[in-house]
Amino acid sequence: MEENTAVKNGTSCQVLTFRLAEEVYGVDIMSVREVMDFAGVTKVPHTPDFMVGVINLRGNVVPVVDLKKKFRMGATERSVNTCIIIVEMQIDGESTILGALADSVQEVVEFEDSVIEDAPRIGTQLNTAFIAGMAKRESGFVIILNVNAVFSMNELSAIAQPAAEEHAE
Amino acid sequence: MSADVHQEVFIQEATELLQELEESLLELDDNREDMELVARVFRAMHTIKGSGAMFGFENIAALVHSIETSYDLVRNGKLGITKPMLDYSLKACDIIKEMLTDPAMKADSPLALEISAFFTETGGQAPAKKVHEPVSKEALLVRQNLTTFRITFKPSPEILLYGSNPELLVKEVAALGEASVSALTTHMPDLNSIEPEKCYTYWEIILTTDKSENDVRDVFIFVQDESEININIIDDFTGGGDNLKRIGEILLEKGDINNEDLTALMDERKLIGEVMVEKGLVSQDALDAALTEQQHVRQIREQKAAAENISSVRVPSEKLDFLVDLVGELVTVQARLSQIAVKENNQEMLKVAEEVERLVWELRDNTMSIRMLEIGSTFSKFKRLVRDLSAELGKEIELVTHGGETEIDKTVIEKLGDPLVHLIRNSIDHGIETPQERIAAGKEEKGHIILSANHSGDSVLIEISDDGKGIDKAAVLKKAKAKGLVSEGTELSDKDVFDLIFAPGFSTAEKVSSVSGRGVGMDVVRRNIEALRGTIDIASVQGKGTNITLKLPLTLAIIDGLLVVIDDQFFIIPLSIVNECIEFNEAAHRSSSGRRIIMVRNELIPYIHLRSFFNIQSEAPEIQQIVIIELDGRRVGFVVDSVVGDHQTVIKSLGKAFKDIECISGASVLGDGSVALIVDVQKIYTGIE
Structure with missing residues (x-):
């Protein structure tokens, strides 16, 4: 995993932490463009249910992903704290921006390399390929996501349903 | 400006010239007698050779020289076009293209040598001919078709930085015939503000020669873009020796005195025509006729001058792309303005919004037309x-x-x-x-x-x-x-x-x-x-x-769309294929044995419920609308909740994440900032078919 080493190469890295249900996740701050309130999402038909839809980000149309649905943790309940984290990453070598739904965004934390460990092989609900590392801190673990793996082309487009058949006369 | 920039410009120009050259060569293949084409080929080669040598592409110049010589012979009717000649010329184009990207490439690659050898043979070993042989005065006087030109050569002040020496150009012109050169220094700034690297002098050359105006112009061919070059025929020796110009005319022609001043001066005297009439030498009618004639010639000349001034501008395509993006954003903002104006119901604002809308549409059409290429x-x-x-x-x-x-x-x-x-x-x-x-x-x-x-x-x-x-x-x-x-x-x-x-x-x-x-x-x-x-x-x-x-x-960036609503979501159907919209009452049609066909003016049209096609989970309103579209000559209806109206659709891609979606071709941002999806009618239609 390229990103595993990317996280661990420096002496420390900054991570934006956010909450999905009861767990705390993090993404490398370098891939985060901005965080915005949840509003005005347009659902796109014939897409997997974890694709919430698209939003208008200053004139650009940006897809939004429900991470909880993606990780099979149930749907994200909309609340005042619900946020969209806009991340920038590479899809097929092209820089792309995507939004990710989070129950709430917490803070930016700096982790020394020494406290970041590889993902455990068992014991998480998540596909380990999605995890760049686990950071220990007093209040528990932060699961640092590998953005490029979570939003890879295969993960996103796997399930475009052939709706035409369902509705054939 | 650095040399690199010039090389860049040269490469760009040469690439275009090569394309033109290739086109002409191919046309020439079909039409070998066309001297116009030969001349075009020759001109393109000549320019490539000339500017190539100037910007350090000696390899190109050397290669083109041998070919050019042969085409010169063809141009003068001493040689016919042959197929091998064209084949080699086309190959030469390819080599020159390579040389342009790799200036280090020598002109002695086997193919280049083969080409050179071929053309040297056909060209009959024609030696590099000196461009302009000096002409002796005696020889000149006996020649026919003499013309006297007044050439004003105002080089741009930066000409020395471009590596051209204006003095050499002036000498080259002077060598074309009998010339008197005056260097004019009226633009010379005072000593404090002089920049020694700039050229403030300009020249006026009176040249009598048997060469044509184009030959004279050729001398300036590499500086003509930066410099002001005026070439006027002041005497073509056709009217005998006695119609020498008056000093007032000469000064006027040269622009040293303006017309008003001269007329004012002349007005103090009586006009020659009036004097003539007074003295009874000519009749008033004859004078009027002569004046009309004068007027006519002047008008024709002015028209001609105006026609010559029409020109085009070369613009990098990124700038155009950016312009189109900006217009796209402007269209979106304008939509928002119109929406707010309608909501506020402010008459004055509505007026402004309408005005802006009109301007934006015009701007859009104009911008799109700039991007159109043949x-x-x-x-x-x-x-x-x-x-x-x-x-x-x-x-x-x-x-x-x-x-x-x-x-x-x-x-x-x-x-x-x-x-x-x-x-x-x-x-x-x-x-x-x-x-x-x-x-x-x-x-x-x-x-x-x-x-x-x-x-x-x-x-x-x-x-x-x-x-x-x-x-x-x-x-x-x-x-x-x-x-x-x-x-x-x-x-x-x-x-x-x-x-x-x-x-x-x-x-x-x-x-x-x-x-x-x-x-x-x-x-x-x-x-x-x-x-x-x-x-x-x-x-x-x-x-x-x-x-x-x-x-x-015709274009990918902005289309006219029909904005429709299903549930609370907006969709856009490309207006170009929309035929009509009609009201549709589901209940009234349920009777027709479950078949989704509607009768419109005695024509049976199948229809699709977009609501269920898009999996939108809500009850449809009682009265819906059918948007009837025409595809490949067949009509199909799409049932939607309601039709909003037309919408200037700035197409935004949904990006890679949605690249597999068949039924949506893109999205557009609406005036209120929400996103509307563009329905890919074609795909839905073929999918269901």
Whole structure:
């Protein structure tokens, strides 16, 4: 995993932490463009249910992903704290921006390399390929996501349903 | 400016010249007697040689020189155009292209030497001729067709920085004939503000020569863009020796005195005509006639001057792309303004909003038209392709193009190149037979490929037709069955059979040649065309030929759309295919035995519920709307909740994450900032069919 080493190469890295249900996740701050309130999402038909839809980000149309649905943790309940984290990453070598739904965004934390460990092989609900590392801190673990793996082309487009058949006369 | 910048400009210019050269050469192949074309070839070569040497591409200059000499002989009627000559010239174009990207490449590569040798032979060892031989005064006086020019040469102050020496140019002009040169220093600033690297002097040269104005202009050919060069004929010795100009006229012509001052001065005296009339030498009528004549000549001249001033501007295409983006954003903001104006119901604001709307539309149309390019530039590329490939395959093929002046968006043209190359290659390789086969089939030995373009509504139709052997339907079917694309025993219409050609991995060629037959072809072509929101159609008659029609949108950036609502979501249907909208009451139609067909003015039209097609989970309102669209001559209805109206749709891509979605072709941002999805009607229609 390229990103595993990317996280661990420096002496420390900054991570934006956010909450999905009861767990705390993090993404490398370098891939985060901005965080915005949840509003005005347009659902796109014939897409997997974890694709919430698209939003208008200053004139650009940006897809939004429900991470909880993606990780099979149930749907994200909309609340005042619900946020969209806009991340920038590479899809097929092209820089792309995507939004990710989070129950709430917490803070930016700096982790020394020494406290970041590889993902455990068992014991998480998540596909380990999605995890760049686990950071220990007093209040528990932060699961640092590998953005490029979570939003890879295969993960996103796997399930475009052939709706035409369902509705054939 | 650094030398690099100049090289850059030269490379850009030379690339264009090479393209022009290639076009002319190919045309010349069809029409070898056309001296106009020879002259064009010669001029292009001359310029490439000249500016090549100037910007350090000596290798190019050396190569072109030998070729140019031969064309000079052709131009003077001492040599005829031959096929090898054209072949070598085209090869030379390729080499020069390489040299442009790699200046270190020497002119002594084997092919370059072969070319040089060939042309030196045909050119009869013509030595590099000195451009202008000095002319002795005596020789000059006996020559006929003498003209006296006044040449004003105002070099740009930076001319020395560009590496040109104006003095040498002046001397070169002076060597063309009998010349008196005056250097004028009226623009010289005072000593404090002089920049020694700049040239403040300008020259006025009175030259009497038997050369034409163009010959004189040629001297300045490399500085003419930066410098002001005026060449006027002041005396062409046709009117005898006695109509010398008056001093007032000369000063006026030179612009040293302006017309008002001169007239004011002249007014103090009586006009010569009036004096004549007074003295009874000429009648008033005769004078009026003469004055009218004078007026007429002046008007004609002014018109001519105005015509010459029409010019074009070269702009980097990124700037245009940026402009289109900006216009797109402006359209969105304008939509918002209009929406707010309507909501506030402020009369004054409504007026402004309308005005802005009108301006934005005009700006949009204008910007789009700037991006339109003639498709002919793409067509001419294919002439070369056809020529080379048909020679390689031992076939005789002529490419005929029509409608090269058809304009289409730059981005469409750029993305159209590869699919067209592929289709033409297919025609050459699979379509047109060898001359023997053609004769055996009772056809003309030479095959034809016709490439044509024309407008049709808001689309452009591009047709590629050949008179080759056509598509062998049986072979296609057999192959498709072998590949498992069709199950045994299925009946397929002609159209379905031809559609099989576009299936991924399908290739009918028995053998794989260098030209085509690798089976990665037609499906990629179709994908590329569909990515441009276009369609592709094949018609073919076995033994007669194949006709492929591409239908492409004029532009990709902004379209007119019809905004419709389903539930609380907005969708856009491209307005160009919308036929009409009619009210639709579900309950009233339920009786018709579950079939989704509606009767509109005695025509049965099938319809699709977009709500259920899009999986939108909510109750439909009682009264809905049917948007009837027309596709390939067939009408289909799409049921939506309501129709909002037309919408200037700035198309935004949904990006890679949604690239597999079939029913949505893009999105657009509405005035209130929400996103509307653009319905891909074509895909839904073919999907359901």
